[in-house]
Amino acid sequence: MGSAPPSLELRGLTLHYEGHPLFAGLDLTVEAGRCTALLGASGVGKTSLLRIAAGLAAPDAGTVQASDGVPLRGRVAWMGQQDLLYPWARALENVTIGSRLRGEKPDKARAEELLNAVGLQGRERALPKELSGGMRQRVALARTLYENRPVVLMDEPFSALDAITRATMQELAATLLAGRTTLLITHDPLEACRLGHRLYVMAGRPARLEREIAVPGTPPRAPDDEELLHTQGLLMRALLKGRAT
Amino acid sequence: MRATLRPVITLLGLLVLWWIVARFAGIPNFMLPGPAEVARALTAQSGFLFQNMLATLTEIVLGLIFGTLFGAALALAMVFSRGLQRWILPLLLLSQAVPVFALAPLLVLWLGFGLASKVLMAILVIFFPVTAAFYDGLRRTEPGWLDLAHTMGATRLSVLLRVRLMAALPAFGAGLRIAAAVAPIGAILGEWAGASQGLGYVMLNANARMQTDLMFAALVLLAALTILLWVAVDVLLKRLLHWAPDG
Structure with missing residues (x-):
């Protein structure tokens, strides 16, 4: 911050x-x-x-x-009513999506740390459709934290x-x-x-x-x-x- | 198991129906040959038919590739710039208001009896469903996804390429499926208007010479070609869109 x-x-x-x-x-x-x-x-x-x-x-x-x-x-980081994960991107890519959208190099190590912090270690390569509602919202939380606003x-x-x-x-x-x-x-x-x-x-x-x-x-x-x-x-x-x- | 068995049963049913009608309805052979006659024509002229099938397949595949690229480019251009959209949209409607069937002789006149006129016909038939479906998909991006990208400081171009384009892929796939199903129409129309090879050309010649069995053989090959093409596109799309929630 x-x-x-x-x-x-x-x-x-x-x-x-x-x-x-x-x-x-x-x-x-x-x-x-x-x-x-x-x-x-x-x-x-x-x-x-x-x-x-x-x-x-x-x-x-x-x-x-x-x-x-x-x-x-x-x-400002924003977390909406839905998880708003992009369905074509895997969990890790969804966490780092902000970097990609701004044309920056994604910080994979930090994204992995954050996924660990929300209890999703080992699910980095999962697609949103393979995750439960709660897990998806965890990815969304990790994405919000990744933005570090x-x-x-x-x-x-x-x-x-x-x-x-x-x-x-x-x-x-x-x-x-x-x-x-x-x-x-x-x-x-x-x-x-x-x-x-x-x-x-x-x-x-x-x-x-x-x-x-x-x-x-x-x-x-x-x-x-x-x-x-x-x-x-x-x-x-x-x-x-x-x-x- | 059932999913693969069902089309086989349908096909067999149609064959039996065809055989019954040809055999017992009293229709002369030169008007409706039975499945056996057509199979004989298929094997007797297999080399000739295969060669012409390759010609038609080339036209269809080239038409599908260029028609899809052209259709997708039009949709992207219309979404990227409102100004372009105002110019393109009326042209798009005009292109569909003129019947392709009427254009076929003109294209042959301008581009000759060769490949080009058929590919262009196929492109004319193919690009519209692709453009319409893709454009629709590009305009209907989930608003939340756009809001999220906006708060993350995304540029307009990266929103278009990384969010809207990706989100529109399932719609694009729907357009491409339709395009694959109608693509042979364009190629065959082009061949009917004037050609020196292709299944449409074979059908026209066989018809004129009362070789109805050969005409049916070409028709069977064309149908098989269309179905195979559709299945290939479908398999490809399912792979490409494996992430889609209901794919």
Whole structure:
């Protein structure tokens, strides 16, 4: 990562969808070196917000900046809802795909290390179709780590996995991504509670961020932690309330 | 086992049906010869037929190679540049609006009785399904794959070559399968319009001389050629696209 990661500052973001504001004047600071979890129901505009932060879409108004003033381009890694592995590339090639796409020489040794770290040693030559959903998401995590960017944006990266695989992946991701400025969006209160240092609920139309919800302890929190379970309940309530309005 | 047995059973069934019709329907021999007569013609003139089959095969294979390259290049050009796409697309439609059958005599007039006019006919028949399928595949890349490449700082050219091109290969394969199946049409049309060799030429001559058995023999060889070609392309594509989720 090199120098200390910056915080990510989203200021006054406004986006319209089919003539209606999805969010208007939205502010969010993603704290440096921490994981900020953004929780919201489907269709509230979470993914749009993340795409704007990733530079994949432009807002109607507002800015996304790094606290150190350096442009964000090339400093953001993105993990989507699907693993997005290229089916024609083997596991190792998928991990190093960023290098290939930029016309750089792939660092195979580091890619192998990362595949080891996510528990896929010996599967370097496997094609995506030969891997299970959980394994594919591990390759995607290794690919994200290979990019070695200070800022990581995650769009419900584990939502397609079964509950047990998801829990394992959450722990692995929290451990391996520790120290990076991470923005995680999710519709799963448990995931938000387990992974987020900071936690916000996004609700309403236009969507607003409700006040920060504090979860005691450091991520990845145990899924049976009592305080976590309590917060999870509160979050569920907040989400349901957001839905009704 | 079953997969290989089924086509054999179908083929045998068709042969038996043919034999029954030829034998018992009261159709004169010069109109519909039976399988035995055709087999006799096949063996009696095997050298002559084989030579002409090679001529037709050469036309088809050359047409398939150049037609595929041309078709793929057109699709890539249209995807790479919107400006090019605006010029190429109407031409593409025009090329299909003019019936190839009407073009065949013209091509023979311009390019002569030799190989060139037949290969060009085959190219005209082949390139369109390749272009259409490949272009479609290139435009329908999974948006997430493109987003990912974008966040990784990929250039437009590397996205096209390393992501969109690869992702479009299954669609390209579908186009190529169709092309392999229709390729003989182009070659035969060209031979009918004017040629000095080839299975189409043999069929035309045999027909004029009432040698219906020879005509059928050429037809059988042409069908076998088409099927073999299709199977070869299919095997090649399955190897090439072994990574595809449902390949």
